[in-house]
Amino acid sequence: MVKHYEFFVMTNDEYDTAYIGDIVKEYVKESGVKNGIVSVITAHTSCGILVTEPLDCILSDLKDLLTEFIPEDAEYSHAHFLHTYGRTSANSYGHLRSIFTGNHTLVSLVDGSLAMGAAQEIVFMEFDGPQQRKVYVDIIGE
């Protein structure tokens, strides 16, 4: 059985984070699927999804790392008008940070619950906000 769900994350700043594990758990409960795999994927290319411990200090360290590793004001090629959009791109650092973190995570589903360690949380990462971000949840199993 495959169950597909979608929800939006409204972010509040250019760089922002949101814990989304509880939303995913609600969909798991609603789906009725007991065993399988759950994928959580964002529909965008300048934000990310990852699993880490939900501590401000870890998220702060990650922000410092990403900002140093992928700075805002480097001489990016992706800084020009896009005729296919009718708008200007100047968010290469957002795309690169997204590539760095990845756009999805997978979690095992066992006996109706997400098989996650006690320290694990699913985190949505915004790198070009504020935006309205779409997230897909697919629950695959039986």
Next chain:
Amino acid sequence: MIIDVYTFPGFLKEISQDEERIAFRREQYFLLKQHVWPLSLFVTQMNAAGIDKSIISAEDVTTKAGDTIVSNEEVKLLVDLEPDRLIGFASVDPNREDAIEVLEDAFSNLKLSGLKLSPAMQRFYPMDEKAQQLYEVCIKYNKPIIFEAGMTWIKDSPTKYSNPLLFEDVAIKYPDLRFSLGHFGWPWVREVAMLLLKYPNVYADTALLYFDSPKQFFNTEFNNTLGEFWIDRMLYNKVMFGSTYPRIEQKRMVGAVNSLTLRDEQRRMVMGENALRFLGMEE
């Protein structure tokens, strides 16, 4: 107080319920993949950029394309939802037979705060007799005009109508008409600097981004094409912050202006105080 004088509201959810109208806007305004999002998100984006108020403008291309891209009534609807954050500008196609009535209605009934005109998109010369009749309505109501000057990205919009030097006769004939040259009239930024220098009623905005990142492009245009200190020393009371949102994020254009050489007082004027005077809202 930071005011963005150049934004387009056409993809805000509250006025974007009809798929055909959204498709018409994407095509006519040349924002081909623009998402629809709620007004609340626009306000959040303004907050993140530190912007207090944004001018949102209607766009009327009735005689060219058969409809408005955004109507005056839609602008009024949005302003009523966020009256402390949005300032509404009307648009009237000067080639409409009822242009004067539409503008009178926008000022007297809809209470909009100014007029946005795009000579290239709407296909009229700034000194066209039909346009001059609209200027006289603006003077009667003490309302300013924002002209889209220089290059527009919008298709089928010849730049021959919007060369900034064409507005000099408007400045001379209508000294009581406050008007702004959008996009700083790019690529004619030196000509616009001349008009700002010479005519008290002429303003310009920073809504220009045609190459590079905002900071790089501003460095090219404001530090090299123009002199690095020209705004700080001379044009500080004539230049207003504008972004062209959603063609680019407001936060990036704020960052670009912040990268310019401006003393604190001059920066405050560029970011908001000049707009208040332009709008007739100066205390």
